[in-house]
Amino acid sequence: MATLADVARRAGVSPATASRIINGSPKPVTEALRARVLAAVEELQYVPNAHAQQLARNHRSAVGVIVHDVSDPYFSEITRGLQRVATEHGRLVIICNTYRDPEKELEYVELLRANQAAAIILAGSGYHDEEFTRTLDAKLRVYQATGGHVAVIGRHEHSGHAVIPANEAGGQLIGAELFRLGHTRIGVVAGPRHLTTTSDRLNGLRRAARQHGRKLSARQIVYADFDRSGGASATATLLDTQPDVTAIVALNDSMAIGALAVLRERGIDVPGRISVTGFDDMPIARDVTPALTTVRLPLADMGARAMTLALQPPEPLNTPHIEHVDAELIRRESTAPPPPDPR
Amino acid sequence: MATLADVARRAGVSPATASRIINGSPKPVTEALRARVLAAVEELQYVPNAHAQQLARNHRSAVGVIVHDVSDPYFSEITRGLQRVATEHGRLVIICNTYRDPEKELEYVELLRANQAAAIILAGSGYHDEEFTRTLDAKLRVYQATGGHVAVIGRHEHSGHAVIPANEAGGQLIGAELFRLGHTRIGVVAGPRHLTTTSDRLNGLRRAARQHGRKLSARQIVYADFDRSGGASATATLLDTQPDVTAIVALNDSMAIGALAVLRERGIDVPGRISVTGFDDMPIARDVTPALTTVRLPLADMGARAMTLALQPPEPLNTPHIEHVDAELIRRESTAPPPPDPR
DNA sequence: CGTACGCGGGAAAGCGCTTACCGGATTCCC
DNA sequence: GGGAATCCGGTAAGCGCTTTCCCGCGTACG
Known part of the structure; x- marks a missing residue:
């Protein structure tokens, strides 16, 4: 795997210069060097190591989404909305399926924190389980305390922003x-x-x-x-x-x-x-x-709103925002008056 | 965000020892220290920085999946199978939606390479576009050359392993x-x-x-x-x-x-x-x-097989394996003989 | 009692990158 | 023409972790 040092060596410049050119840093660089570095990148098929970048830059870039199961249309609709907004913000989204196992939900929060996710979106129903809810909330608070944003969809027991369907x-x-x-x-x-x-x-x-x-x-x-x-x-x-x-x-x-x-x-x-x-x-x-x-329920829209809340929280910061979304009755053919009582 | 050094300091040990305890390294450590470190972890709600770990360990852990759109049931079924196997192997899966934009497919391959994905799974149809196919293939080959595994589902033009539906x-x-x-x-x-x-x-x-x-x-x-x-x-x-x-x-x-x-x-x-x-x-x-x-088409199964191929490629290594999967006619009520010719 | 050895723990060197800081060469102005 | 200002590029210090290597201690043995 080619490293930045390899590119720099090949182009006959320092790693610092190579880095600046590759990332389009504000610092000006001569055209000649730029061309040489870019050529080296091409020849070596260099791709910067995202982990090293994340470590060096020390700012979060991915966002995590925890759902019960993406293959359930309910969640895939939500996910579609989430993704759209995340992509607009240039964020990578990590999707985590819990398959309705509360334990996994906890694990995934840790995992996303470990991966320096900028935000965590919890989609899907909460559980009626006092202890679990407390544990989860504690974990989320720790995450928020270190600068993470959280938004939940369809539950109300947590401290983050929320999109609540009616x-x-x-x-x-x-x-x-x-x-x-x-x-x-x-x-x-x-x-x-x-x-x-x-x-x-x-x-x-x-x-x-x-x-x-x-x-x-x-x-x-x-x-x-x-x-x-x-x-x-x-x-x-x-x-x-x-x-x-x-x-x-x-x-x-x-x-x-x-x-x-x-x-x-x-x-x-x-x-x-x-x-x-x-x-x-x-x-x-x-x-x-x-x-x-x-x-x-406008599922995709709910997803989009949750992601927006997580990515650019409205003022005042640090105050959980709650957005309610309306439900609308759709009459189709599966309902009619009851048959006359046979008795 | 608490770091390993914080934990070590609090427990009164060196970072090396803390690391060994937290990761359960083979090196033996006294019970007393272990307890102190674990306590510190708990108190500080420490979670190791996954990027730093990945960088230090220098071995890949995530796997990437590139699909047209997870919210399409075709892909969510495949994804379900993929995920199951990935989870069994303790792998995080990164799902990328191209929304049928070939350009994005290329971008995502780079992104996954940058994120040190252990494997890339391409699901979904290929495109009839010579140039695109060549470009993609070139990128995949570079990825494979640096130790990445690739498996494709439902297309045949690439150099990785493949699961091909009939x-x-x-x-x-x-x-x-x-x-x-x-x-x-x-x-x-x-x-x-x-x-x-x-x-x-x-x-x-x-x-x-x-x-x-x-x-x-x-x-x-x-x-x-x-x-x-x-x-x-x-x-x-x-x-x-x-x-x-x-x-x-x-x-x-x-x-x-x-x-x-x-x-x-x-x-x-x-x-x-x-x-x-x-x-x-x-x-x-x-x-x-x-x-x-x-x-x-046994979609979930196809996903599972592709992931298996990517994660534990059968011998001989480096030889693309192709698995064909059968199609089966399912007769239901939407077909019948044609009506008598009106003419 | 002295030496060899095993064992638990720490110091330090990186992993690949970014970026503050520094320094040499131009350029500029008086 | 000399000193200051201006550019560009490089040097090096980390980011948070793992892991090799080494060291000091206690035990066992000669």
Whole structure:
């Protein structure tokens, strides 16, 4: 691997001069030398060692993003927004997948700190786990104390900047819509119990119920993984234990798609016999049949805003900024009034 | 930011000893000192500077992955497989999105080289561009010459290891299936012309046609972006210029989904009036209606294999290994025999 | 009791780069 | 024409860590 010294030697200049030319330092350098150095760079296919540069310059350049899983469309949309902004700022982004393991989340914060990340973005739901939350927060504070910026998406328990989607309001929108259509027996296909996203969305639903003089009982809610197969298994359970539901609220679109798959298998008409709703409005929500009624969250935009917050925090510095983002109900074909009561 | 020297000072030992304890070096150290150092680490919340370590140790630890776009399910599946293997090997993976800009691909190779990546994985289609291909190859060779490993997925023009999906055979499978069903007027919704993936899949289709004594004319093929909206617009064009097609072959699932959307809008029955096929078998292919007949590529597995190849190249070293992966026809509900000829 | 040896710990030399500082050669102005 | 100002380029001191080499001590042995 060619080093700067090699280039300098070949061009017959000092490493200092070579460095100045290669990095376009403000210090003026004769044209002749510049040409010689550039030629040497070309001949040796020299690329500066980024680690050595980072060490010598002592200023951070990369940014880290911690997500549950980039292959989940929810996160890949967010990531797309993040990346766009990071690239505009000339930042390299390091993506870390926790696969929903809180332990890994902690590890990755250390790893990013070790790698001198300029900022850490935490995307995805928090966990209902006091101890974990405290530990994570402590680590983040240490990171911030040494000049790191942190922004979180979709959780609120940390000291950094935050972009908070209206999960609760979204849940309420869904609930209101279903009650308005006349549904009374609703089943909920929920994500993991310990995720704050799950409980926030559920709370919105509960509030809508209360406003319509009803309430959600525990029997109506089935918890499972926040993905297609979780949605499928929870729906199967629900159909077996609460066979008379007329609407199934899935707490994200992936689960809703799992629900649709099970309903299709069992030959249950959607929305004729059972209405189904999702949450997030991922791109595919339009393409399943029937197209999903869901709540839109501007995911890519949320990612972009979080990155912006992390990269150029608004005044006053060191005061966490919280940006709320609205949810919007998207009516499509998977919802309709309930069928006339067979009883 | 606490440094190793700070820790050493606090524990009353030399930096050398501190380093040995923290990294669990083979050199034995008294238990008392170990405890003191570990305590200091804890108190100072010390995390070693990864760049300094990398510089001092002088051996590569990260691996880089260059993809078109992680938010595209095709790549996120591949990435999932890659990550799994990388994590098993304790490697940090740096994901780079080119957004299909060849220029960026070149830049990222440099960037990864600068960051001392142990391996570079190039995923995604190559480009039909002689000069670009040569330039890229030259860069990769330089990287390999300095001990870097490279593996490519889905292209064949480079000197590293390769995992090659049976794009052509897959195209042939689709073609054969359609001809077998009795289709004669087929339209192709293709990806960008300059991508090798497009031409490979098309060639398979052409071969199937030839075997059935037919051929594909240029008028039957519409090129567009390799995503949903590309699929939609190409399908619209096709329906306008070739209104009598009885089957639409989309060259990937995203495009097929776009095609289905347009057909649905126009009230055209699938597969009653027109059959539609995809390619890749992304998870959603089962969930659209009608479920897509497509060709399955084991994407996550391909990613895993590429990473394995890059991380522990099989003997003999320095000889590019090529692994071919099979394509499999998945019959679902989007294909059927053509309707009786109206003429 | 003296020497050899093993063992735990420290001093110091780098890894590849940046950058403050310094110094020799021009140029400039009075 | 001489001293100051001005340029350009080089020298060297780090950035934070690892690791080789060496040294002093305690033990075992002759």
